[in-house]
Amino acid sequence: MEILKTILGITGISTVLAVFIIVAEKFLNNYGECGIDINDGGKLLKVDGGVSLLSALASNKIFIPSACGGKATCGLCKVKVLDGAGPVLPTEEPYLNKQELQEGVRLSCQVRIKKDLRIYIPEELFNIKEFNATVTRITDLTRDIKEYRFDFREGEEISFRAGQYMQIETKPYGKVKERAIRAYSISSPPSDKKGVELIIRKVPGGVCTTYMHDHVREGDEIRITGPYGEFYMRDDSDDYVFMAGGSGMAPIKSIISDILEKKLDKKMIFFFGAVTKKDLFHTEFFRELEKKHDNFKYVPALSNPGPDDDWEGEAGLVTDVMKRYVETGRDRHAYLCGSPGMINACIKVLTSMEFDESKIFYDKF
Ligand SMILES: Cc1cc2nc3c(=O)[nH]c(=O)nc-3n(C[C@H](O)[C@H](O)[C@H](O)COP(=O)(O)OP(=O)(O)OC[C@H]3O[C@@H](n4cnc5c(N)ncnc54)[C@H](O)[C@@H]3O)c2cc1C
Structure with missing residues (x-):
């Protein structure tokens, strides 16, 4: 009986204290x-x-x-x-x-x-808008990379610099009860104002990429905001080296398209690193650009081409391939996008080739 009384007493005091804390929180944290x-x-x-x-x-x-x-x-x-x-x-x-x-x-x-x-x-942050965009096209690019076309509502437009990114807000799904926000670079050019295209690689166990790859279908509406970011083309060079791996192609595709659409007099070479032929995508797109524009060259490089790949292109680490094409000691800009490992290796190689470190721009993800 004594024990029961003690337990009830303690429970009663705890309850009173908890109520007091909740009430105090409400009033003390009311900052008006x-x-x-x-x-x-x-x-x-x-x-x-x-x-x-x-x-x-x-x-x-x-x-x-x-x-x-x-x-x-x-x-x-x-x-x-x-x-x-x-x-x-x-x-x-x-x-x-x-x-x-x-x-x-x-x-x-x-x-x-x-x-x-x-x-x-x-000031540029005031340019960031919220869009309720419809996913109008989903394209499989590789076994784990898809491209998404988002179209805005009638009358809505975006203004961005090639290279910038959007943020996607996911809705709760399956066991994921909370909304999540993640960044994705725009792969379409700024001339396309009525929507944006994003290239998204599925990360095993990732909240947003699982949502996008496994739960989102054409016709779904998704809240996206943007544009964000400092990764965009600086116009004070006429010689550009681009390098990307995987979904890191997205902002580079936008920048190259923008330069070519605007007919800017710039020399460009784009190295795209992949493991096997199956990891390459948008090859036709870049080959077509190469045919149409003398100032653009596309160099896909496979680090480990398989026996069935029948690959006659460049093989080896993308950084080693780049050294075979790019001369040292000239006033060029480099734009890099991909995994932290790839970017760190590229920066090391570029600086050893007398690139000015302040002219090397990158987005790591
Ligand atoms: C500026 C910028 C631009 C970007 N652009 C692109 C782009 O164009 N394309 C692209 O594909 N990506 C891009 N990213 C990366 C993107 O924003 C996401 O980080 C990426 O897609 C992973 O998101 P996720 O929600 O799927 O993974 P997350 O849920 O964030 O998980 C990331 C990793 O953590 C692990 N993890 C998650 N939860 C746990 C846990 N509880 N315990 C242990 N491990 C856990 C996951 O397994 C996974 O390996 C960009 C990033 C930045 C910053």
């Missing part, structure tokens, strides 16, 4: 309406306090890049907070360098709004 002053009065927002800066901005249609949906694991959602944010959290520290910390740069997903804020956002 807070103001956000963006770019010295350029835009003034009124938002409910208690939410993250990232979500407060998104609900006002200001989209900050974020590939992890607010979990502080991608480090993309940086915003300069000039006034009103609390101390930098340990979750932010790994993503902020010394200079950024001095300038007040924060991960907007980790800044909880508790009072009025003054922030700075680069």
